[in-house]
Amino acid sequence: MQTPRRVRDLGVTVGTLPPGPLNAITDVPGVRVGQTTISTGDLNTGVTAIVPDGYADGLPAAVAVGNGYGKLVGSSQVDELGVIETPVLLTGTLSVFRVADALLTWLLDRDPKATSLNPVVGETNDGHLSDIRRRPITPEHVHAALDSASTDLPAEGCVGAGTGTEALGFKAGIGTASRTLDSGTIGVLVQANFSGTLTVLGTPIPAQPVPAQSDPAQPVDGDGNSCMIVVATDLPLDARQLGRVARRAVFAMGRVGSDFGPGSGDYAIAFTTNRRSAFVDRQLRGPFQATTESVEEALLNSLTMATTTTGFRGRTAHAVPHDLIRLR
Template sequence: MQSPRRVRELGVVVGTLPTGPLNAITDVPGVRVGQTTITGDGLNTGVTAVVPDGWAETLPAAIAVGNGYGKLVGSTQLDELGVIETPILLTGTLSTFRVADALLTWLLDRDPRATSLNPIVGETNDGYLSDIRRRPLTPLHVHTALDTASRELPAEGCVGAGTGTCALGFKAGIGTASRSVLAEPAHGAGSAEHTVGVLVQANFSGLLTVLGRPVPARPIDADGNSCMIVVATDLPLDSRQLGRLARRAIFAMGRVGSDYAPGSGDYAIAFTTARTPNFPDRDLRPPFQALTESVEEALLNSLTMAHTTTGHQTRTAHAVPHDRIANLSHL
């Protein structure tokens, strides 16, 4: 038996930029994460909530679609207006609509005058390890994830929306990572440190690749393989620039071996907590690098922090053997 460990604990260092203090999406000031997990009796599922401060007044945001085989609630308004006005929630495919309804109730309770709200709820299909038709997520599960969201290091692996997911032939789940970048605003007031952080719900096929080296596995015969990537930053980017960031988040899936299968719903949502866009396009290279490194490491964390899981119809998804990854890092 092996204990879950983050990929850096195995000696694998992705990229060259420094991480944030927690190496997590919660390194971005004002971003919190909460999760609720359901296991047992053929169920391995849950909900993960990314809750940025200031969501009620809207935050600049963008969405990128790698392959639109998904049930992402709220995506068209997000794309049209370039803002989010709610927390971002992740769950299992057939629970998407119950989670969206529960999120709507939570929002209405906080704004008795609201008549139009755009809840953002993404999903991947956890039906390989969970009895997906039972749709077990209740308002209590959703509200608990929202109400307990914190700025601490989010749990990774088999937790929340990643409880029943698999990726690249192994058990996967939730993963997170961050990078610090120095950026100079357009008005030239001097460079300042900013953060790019990501959280992933990994559930896609391909050949696991670590630092460019393959780690073969027996393919898992699971339908609906997908990936949700949430990108947060405090850089003063506008929605167009956030779209450029989001597209590169999907590109970064290829660094760990995604085959971008036709049944995969691959989405990235990027938002900033900075309300006044003021960043020159010519200086986007460091944020792009921070983004791709963070996504790569978060996806690897989603695997190395997961444990072998047996679920619905006694199907089993095995954790990636840590020794195979640790050995690769020393080659």
């Protein structure tokens, strides 16, 4: 057994820009995160809620689709209007609709005059380690994640929407990171669940073969199974510029070894808490770099903070050995 540790604590420094105080999405002022975890034998799933201040008045936002084999509820209205008007929630694939409905209930309870709301909920498939057909997420799980949202360092690894996820041949989960610029902060949270060969600072670390699973029809790695990336900032970017930032977030998956498999739904949603829209495009080099560095580190954190997990039908996903990371 090994103690979960963030990749920076293992001696791996990603990029050159400085992280924020927590090195997390919650370094962005006004952004909170709450999570609910279900880990009981055959069930390994949960909810992760990203709750920005001011969402009810609409915040500039954009979505980038690397591969559309997934479900991001509410994305078409974000594309059309360039705003989010709710928190962003993440969960397992078959629970995404229950989570969206529970989020809607939570929002309506807080706004008795609302007649139209666009809940934004993303997912990845945790069906290898969790009995996904049971759809165990209840409104109470969703509301608990929302109500507990705080500006603390979010838990990483096998928590919330990352409880049952795997990436790059290893157990993965939730990861977060941030970078600071003179003009503001970029923060990222990921739900990692995709295929490829783990790559740390350019060096591949292939997963070693493991004993046959009790259900050989369900491979550990499969054809992808998706990644959700949430990018938050307080920079004064408009929706079009946030779309450019979101695309760089998806690109950054390649830096850790994603093969962008055909069965993978890879999405990024970027939003800002700043409505001034004062940037011009030639100023985007810094935000682009901050985004790619943050995503790369958050994805690595999702792996090094995860623990070996045995779940549905006795299937096991193994944590990446930290000694392999320390050697990079």
